[in-house]
Amino acid sequence: MLLTLLALSLSPLPQQSTCSSAATANAHMEGKSILDTAVAAGSFNTLAAAVGAAGLKETLSGPGPFTVFAPTDAAFAKLPKDTLDSLLKPENKGKLADILTYHVVAGNVPAAQALKLDFAPTVLGQAARLEVTKGEGGKTVLTIDGARVVTTDIVCSNGVIHVIDAVILPRPNIVETAKSTGKFNTLLAAATAAGLVEALSGKEPLTVFAPTDAAFAKLPAGTVENLLKPENKDQLAAILKLHVVSGRKLAKDVLAAKELATLNGKPLKVAMSGDSATIGGAVIAATDVLAGNGVIHVIDSVILP
Secondary structure (H helix, E strand, O other): OHHHHHHHHOOOOOOOOOOOHHHHHOOOEOOOOHHHHHHHHOOOHHHHHHHHHOOOHHHHOOOOOEEEEEEOHHHHHOOOHHHHHHHOOHHHHHHHHHHHHOOEEEOOOOHHHHOOOOEEEEOOOOEEEEEEEEOHHHOEEEEEOOEEEEEEEEEEOOEEEEEEOOOOOOOOOHHHHHHHHOOOHHHHHHHHHOOOHHHHOOOOOEEEEEEOHHHHHOOOOOHHHHHOOHHHHHHHHHHHHOOEEEOOOOHHHHHHHOEEEOOOOOEEEEEEEOOEEEEOOEEEEEEEEEEOOEEEEEEOOOOOO
């Protein structure tokens, strides 16, 4: 099953430049800013109100250029009413700004370019996942973090708007994501003991091949307890860094690489074993768990130098 999923992820992206027939008939608003264009459209009232509450009016009216994945009023209506009301309160201005800037990419990213990207690097500093599928009648469908792009390439004086049907929310970082699953308690304890939590929570994108609690339990009795001792901090850090690669590497990137350079300084070989993919001899049990600052792939064994 894993092999099938990984193989599918290697399929080439379509090269179509639009995601809906409406895209070819979009209103070219070269004389109006992104914000003015959204207001004039009449279907982005909530977005415009949120931009004002977050103090981003001047930014989105500035020279840019920006690419905005703009949720419609109907998209905002999908959020619980209490959630939206809370976000619009002055005390939540920072949180609202984070959500809105997660919908914005610096520079012009037309649909034709977006279709070729795995991630959209947002102004927030996180990257939102872009995926291409086939919809009804074989039409190309572009999504960003699961939200469907329903209209593309609305050109403005300071950038471009792509309309989406849902509000996308920033993801928790690698440490928070691992903690939420309840399956990586030993890994998190080890990262704390090795002084690596800050790095794994930072903005620098990382790919982590994460051993589960069951994977650590395979080690000889007493090994984990010994590694967690303060005097073995450097040895533990070296082991954990062997599980981390710089950048965001999706499953398709891992398979294509054959070998990956780790933060330990030593490379790990990627191979196929029967119907499973392995890295450093550990079986990759689950792939592409996305976090705000990277990607987690779950492995069934601890990789040792």
